[in-house]
Amino acid sequence: MAKEQGAIFGRSPLITIISFVLIIVIVVGLSIISMQVWGGKPEQQPAIKELIVDGGMTVVQFGQANALTNKALKEIFDLRSKADLEKRLDEYGTPGQVASMVKKKLALAAEHESKNWIKIPVKFFLWLVFLCTIFIVTKKRKVTNGIRNWLLFSAILIFGVIMGSDPSPMGTVKDAIHLYGTAHAIFPPRMIALTIFLLIVFFANKYICAWGCQAGALQDLIFRVNQGGSGKAVAGRHVRLPFVLTNSVRCAFLCIFTIAAFSWGTDIIEPIDPFKIYKPIHIGLAGGIFIGLLLLASLFIYRPWCHLFCPFGLAGWLVEKASLVRISVDYETCIACQKCAAACPSTVMGAILRRDKKTIPDCFACYACREACPTNSIQFSTRKRTLPPAGHFDKRNKDK
Ligand code: SF4
Ligand code: SF4
Numbered sequence: 001m002a003k004e005q006g007a008i009f010g011r012s013p014l015i016t017i018i019s020f021v022l023i024i025v026i027v028v029g030l031s032i033i034s035m036q037v038w039g040g041k042p043e044q045q046p047a048i049k050e051l052i053v054d055g056g057m058t059v060v061q062f063g064q065a066n067a068l069t070n071k072a073l074k075e076i077f078d079l080r081s082k083a084d085l086e087k088r089l090d091e092y093g094t095p096g097q098v099a100s101m102v103k104k105k106l107a108l109a110a111e112h113e114s115k116n117w118i119k120i121p122v123k124f125f126l127w128l129v130f131l132c133t134i135f136i137v138t139k140k141r142k143v144t145n146g147i148r149n150w151l152l153f154s155a156i157l158i159f160g161v162i163m164g165s166d167p168s169p170m171g172t173v174k175d176a177i178h179l180y181g182t183a184h185a186i187f188p189p190r191m192i193a194l195t196i197f198l199l200i201v202f203f204a205n206k207y208i209c210a211w212g213c214q215a216g217a218l219q220d221l222i223f224r225v226n227q228g229g230s231g232k233a234v235a236g237r238h239v240r241l242p243f244v245l246t247n248s249v250r251c252a253f254l255c256i257f258t259i260a261a262f263s264w265g266t267d268i269i270e271p272i273d274p275f276k277i278y279k280p281i282h283i284g285l286a287g288g289i290f291i292g293l294l295l296l297a298s299l300f301i302y303r304p305w306c307h308l309f310c311p312f313g314l315a316g317w318l319v320e321k322a323s324l325v326r327i328s329v330d331y332e333t334c335i336a337c338q339k340c341a342a343a344c345p346s347t348v349m350g351a352i353l354r355r356d357k358k359t360i361p362d363c364f365a366c367y368a369c370r371e372a373c374p375t376n377s378i379q380f381s382t383r384k385r386t387l388p389p390a391g392h393f394d395k396r397n398k399d400k
Contacts, residue, residue: 011228013235019225020299023156024277027218030161031278038119038164048107048182048265053099055090062089062098076105100184107183115189116166123163124196127212130158134211135204138380143367145224151211152221160214165278169197169213173311174257174269181261197312201319205326205380209306209316210364215274216306220366222298223345231343231372239301240347243361246307250314257311274305302345307362317362327363327370327378328385329353334377336393343372355387 052065063073063085073079077092092098134151143151165171172194179185200208209216228234260266272290276283283291297304306313320326329340329352341350348361349369370378 011234016226016234016299020222020295023218023221023225024295027156027161027277028280030157031164031280034161034164035279035281038116048103051099051102053089053095053102055088055095055098057089058086059089060085066102072106072109075109076102103183104185107179107185108187111179111185111187111190119163120167120189120193123159123167124193126158126163127208130155131200131204131207131212135207138367143371145227145368145371148366148368149221149224152217152224155211155217156214156221159212160218160275160278163214165214165273165275167193168215168275169208169312169316170215170275170310172197173315174267174273177258177311178261178267181258182265198315198319201316202322203324205320205323205363205365206316207365209313209362210366214278216303216364218277219295219298219303219305220364222295223300223302226299231368233300236300238345240345241301241307243347243351243359247314247317247361249308250310253309254311254314269309269311303364306364307346313362320362321360325380325382326385327352327365327380328383329388330377330379330383331386331388331392332377333375334373334388334392335375336388337374338393339372339374340369340378343368352385353388353393 049066053062057065059073059077059079060070062068063070068076070085073085077084077087079085079087089095089098092101167190172190176186176190176194179187179190197208200212210220211217223238226233226235226238232238257268260268271284271286273287274291274294276287277291277295294305301307327349338353341353344350345366345368346361346364348363351360365380367380370380
C-alpha cells in the first residue's frame, strides 16, 4: 500500500512542493481559458444601489430619479396602463416600504440575469452522475490513496476548472444570507440548489463536500500530495486542530458574516472567496494573499476552509448528524488497533472511537479509515453508528 500511495504524486518534500505548484498552475491556467469559453454572465450577486424615494413622487418621476425604464417600472409596480405611471408612490406604502419592495424586485431580477442557465443544470446533472458513480464504484472496491487522488483531481477539473466556481455548496448558503440581509429577498432557484446539496448530505454524509465541491476537493488533494506512504506528512507535519476550536471559529465567522450582511449590506467572504481560484481574474490583492495562504495551509491542515470558515461546512455538519449513510465501526470485529483514527486526516474517527457521541466532527467520507482497517470493520452504509463496548480500547491498551 505504501507504494500505491505514492503512485501519482511524489514522496519527497521537493516533489510535494513541485506537485503543489503544478496543481495551482494547472487550476489557474485552465480556469482562465475556461472563463473565456463560458464568457458572458458575471455569476455573482449584483450590488444593490440605494434608491431615491419620496412619497410625493409619481411612479414615472421615481423611475427617472433612479434610472429605471418604464418596462422595469411596469413589472415592479404591476402597472396595468400608461396612466398608472402617474400614480403617486404613497399609494404603494411609505417611502421605506416602497424602497424595500423595489430593492427586492430589482435584486431578484438582477440575480436571474446574472446566472448562466445552461451551465447550472448541466453542472447539477454532472454532480449527480459523478457522485452516484463514486458511490457505486466505492461500495465494493477499496479507495486507495492513488485512486482517491485521481478522483479529487477529476472533481477539480470538472466542477471547478470546466464548470467554474458557480454554483457551489458554499455559495448557496453565503449568497442566500447576503441577499436576504441586503434586500430581504429569497431567490427560489438558489433555495432549490441548497436543498439538493443538503439532501445529498442527508443521504450520504458529506459526499458533496468530499467528492463534488470544487474548493473542498482542491484542499483535499493538496493535503494528500503532502502525505507519504505511512500517512504522515512528507514536508513539515500534519496538524489536527481540535474540533472545539475549528467549529467555534466557523460559528463566529458565520455570525460576523451574517451581521455584516444584515447591518451594512457587506459580503465579507466575497473578497477572500477561495472558489475564486476558478475565476482567477476576479481575485484582488487581499483575496490572492488569503487564498494563497489557505492553499499553503492545506498542505498541513486538512481542509482549513471547510473546518474554519465555510458556511455550508457548518450547515452540512448539522445535517450530517441525521445522514442515512455514514461511516460506522463494527465493534464485533474491531480489534481496537486504532489504525483508522491514525489514518483519518481529521479528528473525527478518533471522536467516534472515543464514545464522544455529542461532538463528532465533520466526516468527509474520504474512506481513509476504511482503507486502513485490517479487519474490514469500517463501513460506509446505513448501519447505525453504535458506541464501542465499555473498555473496548482499554483492553487493547492492556494487551500491548
Ligand atoms: S465545507 Fe468545504 S467542501 Fe463543503 S462546501 Fe464548504 S468548501 Fe466545499
Ligand atoms: S478517515 Fe473516515 S472518519 Fe475520517 S474523514 Fe475520512 S471517512 Fe470520515
